[in-house]
Amino acid sequence: MKALQISDPGITGVIDMAQPTLHEGEVELQINYVGFCGSDLNTFRGLNPMVRMPVIPGHEVGATIKAVGAGVPAHLAPGMHVTVNPYTNCGHCAACRNGRVNACEHNETLGVQRNGAMQETLVLPWQKVIPATTLSTRHCALIEPMSVGFHAVNRGQVTDSDIVMVIGCGMIGVGAIVRASLRGATVVAVDIDDTKLALAREIGATHTINSATENVHERMTQLSGGHGADVVIEAVGSPATYVMAIDEVGFTGRVVCIGYAKSGVEFQTKLFVQKELDIRGSRNAQPEDFRAVVRYLEQHADRTDRFISGIISPEEAGETLIRWSQHPGDVFRILVEFAR
Numbered sequence: 001m002k003a004l005q006i007s008d009p010g011i012t013g014v015i016d017m018a019q020p021t022l023h024e025g026e027v028e029l030q031i032n033y034v035g036f037c038g039s040d041l042n043t044f045r046g047l048n049p050m051v052r053m054p055v056i057p058g059h060e061v062g063a064t065i066k067a068v069g070a071g072v073p074a075h076l077a078p079g080m081h082v083t084v085n086p087y088t089n090c091g092h093c094a095a096c097r098n099g100r101v102n103a104c105e106h107n108e109t110l111g112v113q114r115n116g117a118m119q120e121t122l123v124l125p126w127q128k129v130i131p132a133t134t135l136s137t138r139h140c141a142l143i144e145p146m147s148v149g150f151h152a153v154n155r156g157q158v159t160d161s162d163i164v165m166v167i168g169c170g171m172i173g174v175g176a177i178v179r180a181s182l183r184g185a186t187v188v189a190v191d192i193d194d195t196k197l198a199l200a201r202e203i204g205a206t207h208t209i210n211s212a213t214e215n216v217h218e219r220m221t222q223l224s225g226g227h228g229a230d231v232v233i234e235a236v237g238s239p240a241t242y243v244m245a246i247d248e249v250g251f252t253g254r255v256v257c258i259g260y261a262k263s264g265v266e267f268q269t270k271l272f273v274q275k276e277l278d279i280r281g282s283r284n285a286q287p288e289d290f291r292a293v294v295r296y297l298e299q300h301a302d303r304t305d306r307f308i309s310g311i312i313s314p315e316e317a318g319e320t321l322i323r324w325s326q327h328p329g330d331v332f333r334i335l336v337e338f339a340r
Contacts, residue, residue: 004317020122033061033311041328050112061122082140084117085287085290102151138311149173149176152176152233153179153256155281162186164188167235168241170236172235174199181206187204188229189201189209190208191208233258239263242259243266309330
């Protein structure tokens with residue numbers, strides 16, 4: 001079967017792989033679409049320290065069930081449209097014992113520590129298959145990245161009385177904006193791209209700030225009545241945005257960190273104490289976050305068509321990744337199509 005492989009930084013190719021074997025308790029998926037995300041781009045650029053090369057990338061999946069093995073529950077049946085929970089959990093580490101399997105110490109994500117979904121057929125344990133029967137497989141490929149943003153809102157314990165500042169309006173930030181607005185919060189979206197900020201307003205942001213052309217602190221002071229944000233969700237992963245999050249959150253506020261900064265960050269740590277902040281990491285997503293995104297898309301899938309910057313074949317992936325690497329701001333989500 002056909003698969004897309006990143007063999008070394010900057011080198012991709014379409015390879016032929018053996019068809020996987022279906023065992024008891026497993027589901028065989030026909031892969032329709034897989035999203036390229038920032039981690040895949042960093043793998044291509046040689047900047048992903050967690051990846052094991054060569055690797056089949058991809059963990060944002062829209063698929064159709066081809067077959068089910070013995071012992072698979074009846075709610076999963078051939079022909080269903082589904083997405084995939086791409087993480088593993090060991091069941092024994094502190095995170096797993098505490099019920100937070102999304103943060104398993106020994107997690108292996110599809111397309112990073114193990115081969116991913118950019119292949120024609122994928123076989124997985126049935127517990128990792130999430131039905132989305134009323135959605136197109138194209139929209140199914142958007143569920144996982146949005147669920148990461150949904151999970152960050154849960155980590156921030158966002159309520160309808162909160163002012164929530166979301167820094168970064170990429171796919172994960174979009175998920176956070178949607179979830180926070182669904183909870184009734186006042187959402188302030190921050191980015192350097194006016195197109196992404198316009199999209200943020202369409203999906204629920206109350207206010208937007210272009211941090212390249214506006215004074216973020218002055219705007220946040222104005223919008224919050226001088227108190228700062230109740231919750232700040234950092235969805236970029238740069239030293240500047242990490243510092244911005246600490247500066248703009250109000251006293252006794254919550255800061256939720258999703259992005260990985262690629263270098264050290266210098267903080268005025270007195271603000272941690274003076275503001276008595278809750279600073280929380282947010283990693284991956286829980287099953288309930290996936291289900292919440294499915295419910296949202298069932299109502300609003302048409303809103304998300306603009307999230308897709310392009311649909312390409314596996315053979316076009318190499319050139320696409322080169323262009324994306326050169327112009328990262330021009331891309332929102334690219335889907336690789338294996339079957340309609």
